[in-house]
Amino acid sequence: MTQSFEQKGFYKLSWLQRIGFGAGDLAQNLIYQTICMYLLFFYTDVYVLGGDVAKSAGLAGTMFLLVRLVDVLWDPLVGTFVDKHNPKLGKYRSYLITGGIPLTILAILCFWNGFAPSLVYAYITYVGMSMLYTLINVPYGALNSSLTRDTNEITILTSTRMFMANVGGLCVSAGVPLLVATLAGKDLPLEMALFMGLGSLPSFIFMPMVPAIKRKVGKKNMFYIFLTVAIVGMLLLYIISKMGTVKEHITLVYIAQFIKSTGVIVATGYMWALIPEVISYGEWKTGRRISGIVNALTGIFFKAGMALGGVIPGWVLAWTHYKAAEEAQTLPKDANAWFLTMLIFALVGLALLVFCFSQTKERVVMDEKETKNVKVSDLWREFLHNGPLRVIALFFITAFAMMSVGNAAGAYFMNDLELQTPMAQEGIRWLVCIIPALLLLLAMFIISKYQLSDELVDKINEEIEQRNQ
Numbered sequence: 001m002t003q004s005f006e007q008k009g010f011y012k013l014s015w016l017q018r019i020g021f022g023a024g025d026l027a028q029n030l031i032y033q034t035i036c037m038y039l040l041f042f043y044t045d046v047y048v049l050g051g052d053v054a055k056s057a058g059l060a061g062t063m064f065l066l067v068r069l070v071d072v073l074w075d076p077l078v079g080t081f082v083d084k085h086n087p088k089l090g091k092y093r094s095y096l097i098t099g100g101i102p103l104t105i106l107a108i109l110c111f112w113n114g115f116a117p118s119l120v121y122a123y124i125t126y127v128g129m130s131m132l133y134t135l136i137n138v139p140y141g142a143l144n145s146s147l148t149r150d151t152n153e154i155t156i157l158t159s160t161r162m163f164m165a166n167v168g169g170l171c172v173s174a175g176v177p178l179l180v181a182t183l184a185g186k187d188l189p190l191e192m193a194l195f196m197g198l199g200s201l202p203s204f205i206f207m208p209m210v211p212a213i214k215r216k217v218g219k220k221n222m223f224y225i226f227l228t229v230a231i232v233g234m235l236l237l238y239i240i241s242k243m244g245t246v247k248e249h250i251t252l253v254y255i256a257q258f259i260k261s262t263g264v265i266v267a268t269g270y271m272w273a274l275i276p277e278v279i280s281y282g283e284w285k286t287g288r289r290i291s292g293i294v295n296a297l298t299g300i301f302f303k304a305g306m307a308l309g310g311v312i313p314g315w316v317l318a319w320t321h322y323k324a325a326e327e328a329q330t331l332p333k334d335a336n337a338w339f340l341t342m343l344i345f346a347l348v349g350l351a352l353l354v355f356c357f358s359q360t361k362e363r364v365v366m367d368e369k370e371t372k373n374v375k376v377s378d379l380w381r382e383f384l385h386n387g388p389l390r391v392i393a394l395f396f397i398t399a400f401a402m403m404s405v406g407n408a409a410g411a412y413f414m415n416d417l418e419l420q421t422p423m424a425q426e427g428i429r430w431l432v433c434i435i436p437a438l439l440l441l442l443a444m445f446i447i448s449k450y451q452l453s454d455e456l457v458d459k460i461n462e463e464i465e466q467r468n469q
Helices: 015-047 056-084 100-110 119-147 151-184 190-197 203-217 219-241 246-286 291-319 335-359 368-372 377-385 387-414 422-447 454-468
Strands: none
Touching: 015 056, 015 100, 015 119, 015 151, 015 291, 015 335, 015 387, 056 119, 056 291, 100 119, 100 335, 119 151, 119 246, 119 291, 151 190, 151 203, 151 246, 151 335, 151 454, 190 246, 190 387, 203 219, 203 246, 219 246, 219 422, 246 291, 246 377, 246 387, 246 422, 246 454, 291 377, 291 387, 291 422, 377 387, 387 422
16 A cells, blocks of 8 residues: 555645744753853853852863763763653653753843852752753754654744744844843843844745745855855955954954855754754664664764863953953842843743644654663764764864854953953954854865765655665
């Protein structure tokens, strides 16, 4: 009997289901992007980590590195656990609820000033928050490949997901400064909010166009084009910031930031669509569809990148003798305002995780026999035998290092940069412009080694289905 496309796993989803899936990324960005973009500033200028203004940036950078090393051990355990178990609420989507509630609590506590300047408290809350984020992010990453095998549908899902992720990014980047200032009773930092918001704004223009752009120029060429655009924007931003104060040339700064963000958003947004491809490739090679394992690996990769990207800003700021400027008026230092801001963002994020849970349903997953045989060693075996996955590993490390460096430094770039010493100013410029540009050049070389074309992926999925009949 001939199977229908849906029986083969080539499901078409409704727009409500696509938006529901994307709500999971929106939720995670509201919570985790707030941590990534503003926790370093909170630690150096509000919490004053360790009680030493001069050393707080270095202490924060070291903490970010050590927490990411913990993730290297934690992520494979989570991936194996997820693939070995089938919770009643859903193999992958159940963690949106069971992990989402404690994640919300720990994220809020990261911005609580009650135990300032305790280094121990900062470690406990940040480590706990990071581990809980993994418990959601790994199964969520596996969720899209469990919804359908259709490559066009996966592209639409990824575009929807990244569009909504950037909605979250926009709300965080522009919204946090505005909300903190409002809650602190200060003037609104509109220039900073616009600059930070331009880091996400191009997604609303270009991410819906990604499927058409990919069809027109091809997958690799799309990466090359937009990585180049990002590098050009970064170099322009550096040159403009050297021409005088940032506010003197604010319009040019906005233009350069928009160009940079356009390239970054498309190139790093589409990389998530490659994950289902390498999952299918692994299933084609080994006969096992271990989505959780693969997403645990990608979790290790992007957190390795975040480890590199997280430690660099803190250490560069420490090396260039950054100190919180008392005269700086752009971002308020009101601890209560920061706590309430994180509280609001985290609770909205939790509500969106519940919505994502309600709109998703796994259809393409391992059978019970395969589930029981999953082991932690499968993670490294998959890495050794899956060539495309190794390419994605290096790309993720490089891309997330670039994003982590740039995101963390943006608040310092717009927070009255001219009040810092010339050496500290130059360090901040390198964090925003030069170091990310060098990392993107490396990313461009790495993606040139990726060998899975759309035609090959379609052929692989067809062969898997024929083998499974």
